[in-house]
Ligand SMILES: Nc1ncnc2c1ncn2[C@@H]1O[C@H](COP(=O)(O)OP(=O)(O)OP(=O)(O)O)[C@@H](O)[C@H]1O
């Protein structure tokens with residue numbers, strides 16, 4: 001058990017409440033920075049993808065995990081970011097360093113439209129509406145071929161900084177890691193200020209939230225905007241990392257995989273974003289690896305990946321709604337409280353006392 | 358010339374399908390007073406509070422607060438005018454801690470922009486400190502220290518009611534609306550509540566309009582009472598007079614008989 005004596009309010013607000021936490025994060029930082037030394041090219045490209053997906057997951061988690069608004073249109077926002085950056089740098093010769101924020105901002109604007117249904121719809125209906133808008137963007141990409149290259153896609157170049165080009169995978173990895181770091185700090189800041197609390201308030205009780213002075217429509221729109229901004233930034237990085245983008249990178253299945261990412265990682269947790277991103281990057285690798293070993297009927301199935309996503313979603317929602325991060329917390333709690341651990345500590349409590357009288 | 362009213366409701370009416378929940382309700386609350394709304398179940402007491410805080414849109418009538426007609430505001434604008442409330446069925450943010458719930462009570466005092474919050478620099482940091490300082494004062498006042506960092510789902514019902522009161526106080530209102538603050542509390546908790554309500558009036562100078570079934574509490578702490586039945590005002594006066602009013606007695610007996 002750990003008790004801390006708070007001496008200033010900063011204790012409650014600061015990012016690292018215990019010195020040991022800070023040490024762990026510094027250690028993690030060293031491992032992340034040293035990764036290229038021990039990993040091969042293939043490993044590094046997977047790690048870079050993890051970083052890119054983690055940015056998407058951070059944003060989607062803000063929307064779905066913290067604000068309680070589901071989106072099945074995030075692949076579209078990812079696409080808007082990717083194409084904005086690709087077209088600006090490719091066709092118009094704009095620098096990557098301007099195209100990157102532009103990708104985020106344009107995605108945020110599209111995010112407002114994807115979020116419009118949220119002002120009236122909830123739950124399943126919102127899911128369907130955002131899915132529809134996602135399909136619209138997908139269609140636009142395919143048919144507006146003068147701009148997007150249609151089904152042929154677009155070639156994208158790696159960014160340059162002065163004389164330096166991020167052409168090696170290691171250098172691009174460091175670029176992604178730095179941006180992920182900045183995006184994480186911004187997210188953490190939002191969550192410890194009135195903005196972030198307002199999002200969570202909307203998720204828990206909209207009547208109470210509006211009686212506290214929270215403008216529901218404005219905050220839901222802002223949540224979509226921020227979430228879309230994250231997806232757009234990640235999309236831009238994705239485009240420049242892959243050298244090439246096409247409509248097949250932004251299908252509905254990608255939206256689903258983003259959702260799987262936050263459910264698996266842990267809905268409503270910032271750490272979970274990274275766990276989820278690791279999972280979703282490794283899963284396709286794992287599936288294609290095991291295909292060969294599976295009986296032919298299963299191994300040769302076309303929808304194997306889709307089915308696996310579905311299965312994973314169902315299993316997590318049923319057995320571990322708090323995701324991998326929740327599991328990690330429980331393990332940590334178990335060791336911290338070792339002899340005294342009670343099995344029911346995390347059981348959800350039922351409430352019978354909500355009475356009317 | 359008439360003296361400017363602090364808070365008044367004029368001819369408020371609202372209908373739900375076949376039920377006329379409020380019919381031409383008028384009442385006035387004097388500044389610095391504790392005013393009770395009483396009446397049998399279904400009389401329309403909660404509906405009045407909901408119309409004032411704009412959870413419901415009244416069909417007709419006005420609500421005037423400090424000279425301003427507040428009956429056309431959006432629900433989220435009410436608190437910034439100086440009216441905050443609690444709910445009959447607790448409406449806390451159940452996945453957040455006690456601390457965060459009360460901090461949300463200060464949302465209407467927010468001065469920072471989104472960008473400022475994202476950077477958590479300067480004004481944003483100072484604001485967060487000020488918010489916490491104020492919240493700690495309220496936590497001390499309502500004896501919530503032991504629960505500060507617990508999530509709502511793990512604290513007892515009576516404490517949850519207290520947290521709701523704390524959250525409403527954090528908005529620093531001029532008028533506090535309480536919907537059955539004592540329901541579900543035991544005798545001891547109800548006594549604490551009576552003291553707190555009086556302190557809120559005396560020390561913070563906040564006017565209180567409360568719905569209450571516990572007549573002891575009404576008699577002990579309230580300066581005025583308005584009794585209702587079927588959406589209409591039956592009687593208005595000091596609590597002692599109102600409970601003796603023949604119409605009021607009949608309404609309560611009628612309910613039991
Ligand atoms: N949202 C609503 N839809 C339909 N009818 C409603 C609604 N809200 C209130 N009513 C009706 O209006 C009437 C007054 O309800 P209200 O909740 O104001 O009663 P109350 O005086 O607060 O009663 P209690 O003491 O039980 O809390 C009741 O007949 C109730 O059924």
Ligand SMILES: [Mg+2]
Pocket residue numbers: 402403404445
């Ligand atoms: Mg009521």
